[in-house]
Amino acid sequence: MTSINSHTQSLSGIDQPRPSEATSPLSGTRTSGSPATSLPGFQAGLRPQIPPQTGSRATGLSQCRFASTSPVGLAPKGATVLHINDLHGFIRGNDAHAYAGGLARLATAIKQVAEENVERNFKTIVTIAGDIFTGGTDFDGRLVVDTLATMQAELKPYNVQFVAVLGNHESDHGLETLMNYIEKSAFPVLGANIGLTDDAQGVSTPLADGTTLLDIGGGKKIAIVGITTDTKVPTDVKTKDKRKIPLTTADPVAIAPQQLAVTAQARPAATVLLTHVGDEAKTDLAKAVRGDVDVIIGGHTHDPDPSPDDAAHFRSCTDIKGVPYCRVPSETGVSILGRVDITFDKDKNKVSSSGIPLMSSIPEDPDIGDYIDERIEEDRQAHPENYAPVGMLLDSDGHRIDELKLSRSEQCTLGQLTTQGMIDAARNYIPQDKPVVALLNTGAMRGDITSDADGVVLSGQRDRVFKYNNNLVTVKITGKQLAEMLKKSETQKGSGEYLQHAGVPDPIDPTQTYTVVTIDYLLESDDTYFQKGTAYEPVGLASDNTVTIRDAFSSGLKPITPSVAGETAEKETWAHTTPG
Secondary structure (H helix, E strand, C coil): CCCCCCEEEECHHHCEECCCCCCCCCCCCCCCCCCCCCCCCCCCCCCCCCCCCCCHHHHCCEEEECCCCCCCCCCCCEEEEEEECCCCCCCCCCCCCCCCCCHHHHHHHHHHHHHHHHHHCEEEEEEECCCCCCCCCCCCCHHHHHHHHHHHHHCHHHCEEEEEECCCCCCCCCHHHHHHHHHHCCCCEECCCEEEEECCCCEEEECCECEEEEEEECCEEEEEEEEECCCCCCCEEECCCCCEEEEEECCHHHHHHHHHHHHHHHCCCEEEEEEECCHHHHHHHHHHHCCCCCEEECCCCCCCCCCCCCHHHHCCEEEECCEEEECCCCCCCCCEEEEEEEECCCCEEEEEEEEEECCCCCCCCHHHHHHHHHHHHHHHHHCHHHHCEEEECECCCCCECCEECCCCCCCCHHHHHHHHHHHHHHCCCCCCCCCEEEEEEHHHCCCCEECCCCCEEEHHHHHHHCCCCCEEEEEEEEHHHHHHHHHHHHCCCCCCCCEEEECCCCCCCCCCEEEEEEEHHHHHCCCCCCCCCCCCCECCCCCCCCCEHHHHHHHHCECCCHHHHHHHHCCCCCCCCCCC
């Protein structure tokens, strides 16, 4: 097997003590989904329209037992925690990118680490710090989850265990998909502070176990505690019959210490706090759990890929308030595989970190690669419309445009084409004589758009960029509100909160009422521009309509020319559609 280079960072200055074995039980606190809870924001109760909880969630901490790969009677010397975050459905690698990435290449890297760990009597754990499957080829995450399950099965001889925490986008594909992910996954999915609320009963119940205990043999356990951000989480999740079930998220800084106090009663050899919590809370979180965890694995913030020549940035961990906080870049999905080695010690565990850049020099695992290709081909045969051309990238003179670049710090061509398409789409539902302004956060777009040799954009390319496929909504706001939003947007340059816009008048009349077309996420789930709890008057497009941001982008493209259409039709069936 090709050798994989990792770049090691000693964290000797922040060696962590084991979590205290003497803790005070929190009476009534829900651990791993037991029915009773005193956690802030949650009350005792059953899930709405979901079978009552059984098994681990009814009895306490969930537990997974490693098959023994250690010499008989020999306790493991430590554990390696491999980590990725914000996968967002990036199944395949890209050999044209500096970091080729992809799940097949990830499988190769994990396998080599696991092989080494068998020799040195360490256990291997793979953690996924949220937002695992939003987007992707199959649109609801089945392929991502199934591929990871297949990877875990393939790695069974090396005794590898996968664990994930819920991200804020895990509910994007609806309640049924979310619950299948949690309850039918081949690996534990955690979330101590996120739950469903039953409208009729007025109670909230956590969705998932808060902790999983990994029995690694020799009388030792590794505890993984899962915590999700309480910002940018949708306020509700939709069902297949278009009902909305409210979601509740409790403060991660308040919940984590409580969950850890209960977890410590199991006397784990090491404790990992697996989080989907961004930069806004990581320092307070580290302060709150210092001394109770060996390491925090982070997610949610999408760090850009470092230069391939800058090996120092391959390291995944930093010291925050005396706690190793570890997160890898996620600009292009899986770019770097983070690695944390925890060596067990009687008094204090020793922690070191490194990073494995997933370059093209790392070969893809052939079994996983073949599995992905086969599943994608199955999806293509079952849903050819998902692989259809949707339009052409042409300038005003009819010349082909190769690429639309995304920018989070200025008005870019991709943003302008999309926001103008939003206005065009909204025109089908609102009076023609009313001015319309389009506002779109750049976080709704996840990369550049490229065309093929004929200037054609395929639906797969579009959908990879517009992963969330949010619905369009139209509401009325005042000119004063519009001016304040655009002013605030200027302070958000470089982030996903920066607004792309179209149709903004110059000057803005503060006394005028404007019709704004935006996406349901920005209106209902993000508190940056449209304040939660404020009733904005709807105009034409409510959030339960079927007009999406992908429709808007497509309507901004040029129709496919007959000559290109004829050539394409020989390859596959397609249809160019516009919203309406």
